[in-house]
Amino acid sequence: MSLSLFNPFTDLIFDDQFCFLTGNLTTEKMSVFPVWLLDHFKFGTDRIEMMDKSKSYTYADLQLPCSPRVKKAFEELEKKIQEAYQQGFEGMKALDEQLLFLWSGRMVYGMLYYEMRYESERNLRLRQIFDLSETLRERFGNFHLMMQSIVEPISFVGKKPWSIAVFPLKYSEDIISYRDDTVNLLFQFGVQGFGFIACLQDNGIIGEKQKEILEKMEGHILHPVQFEELFARFHYSDYILQYKPEFKIENTDEGITIEAIPVLPNENRPVFGFWDEDIFAQLMTNYWSVYGIQREDILKFQKPPLSFLEKPYTKDFIDSESIDLPF
Known part of the structure; x- marks a missing residue:
């Protein structure tokens, strides 16, 4: 039973x-x-x-x-x-x-x-x-x-149903940053010392998509403006995800096991849809408005989109100490 x-x-x-x-x-x-x-x-x-x-x-x-x-x-x-x-x-x-x-x-x-x-x-x-x-x-x-x-x-076996990233973060002592998306089951949390982002039911797909930038972040302390950009990348990746996460759920007398099923895209449909810089810039405007950064600051004619995570041409990670914005 x-x-x-x-x-x-x-x-x-x-x-x-x-x-x-x-x-x-x-x-x-x-x-x-x-x-x-x-x-x-x-x-x-x-x-x-x-x-x-x-x-x-x-x-x-x-x-x-x-x-x-x-x-x-x-x-x-x-x-x-x-x-x-x-x-x-x-x-x-x-x-x-x-x-x-x-x-x-x-x-x-x-x-x-x-x-x-x-x-x-x-x-x-x-x-x-x-x-x-x-x-x-x-x-x-x-x-x-x-x-x-x-x-x-x-119990969770094999591939986990979530993506969770934890990293060092620089904030004023009295500030807490919290944001959630209850429909898409996303979570952002940051205080002085650390922050983390969780996609609670993506089968790890979004974490894999953002793996390169997460590896570049290793050993760095993030500025809040970088934290917002990172969450926006996770959020927008969820938006353009073209496959519904599926789970293998086995129910026995001893209990239930849950395993995330890897996504196997077909040749006509990639895992993620087209990354539209115009839509992403609008999303970033919502997150960066507290710094007075507007859409026209993010997208400028014949220039790469504004980023505080990566340098525009070398794609090297930007040290938070070089960012002249309040934290």
Whole structure:
């Protein structure tokens, strides 16, 4: 008899009385964002908007219903992350990638959970049926299954379902950089000392595409403007990815194993679509606007696109100390 686990995306169940991860009845709750991070950077009272901009919450208000078992498991995870966090880049780099997947996944899934609840309640008020496409049901359902590995006998074998990159980062002590994409399951996190980027369900394809620049970064400390450009490269690569990540999921009495299936493109369809510098420049404008950098600064007639990661002609990595921008 195979293991039977809760999947909220089968019947779209996002009610307060059910644990977000196991579906068990509960009265317990846990914060979407780690409490120690909210306290340290004092952003608990800051507001965060839902995707359609018509609803917002404070970060501290975002709470997930959870069973005592799930709450305890995430508390134990937090202890490991905090210990690594205090050691900076070296501590975070040494962590098992699955721990970073679960830690970042908790925040991404937490935001996804609130998006689902908000849409469900909005549709109910409008007397409409709340539904998701089969593609999203499958993507989110697989992600939820992977998150359940924190409490269930679920293991990852062979090729992992994610791309995670951790690197040294220079920031002001009181700044935290956080960004997620709940639809595409992307995550960006940076503080003084380190940053990391996670594509939580890409089968490692995007990490492979960005392998060259990640290798050039080795031994360098990134400037925040470089961090933003790197995440934009990951984000845009996800946008032009032409194959849906597939997984080999085996369910037995002993538990579930998950293995990422390598992408085998055909001759008429490469793994990634055309990289359009015009679209990428618009994306970069969104990330770099805090520095006053506009699209016309990124794309100039008869000049290579602006980059803070690579020199335009030699493609050598740019040392962050040579970048005259605030951090």
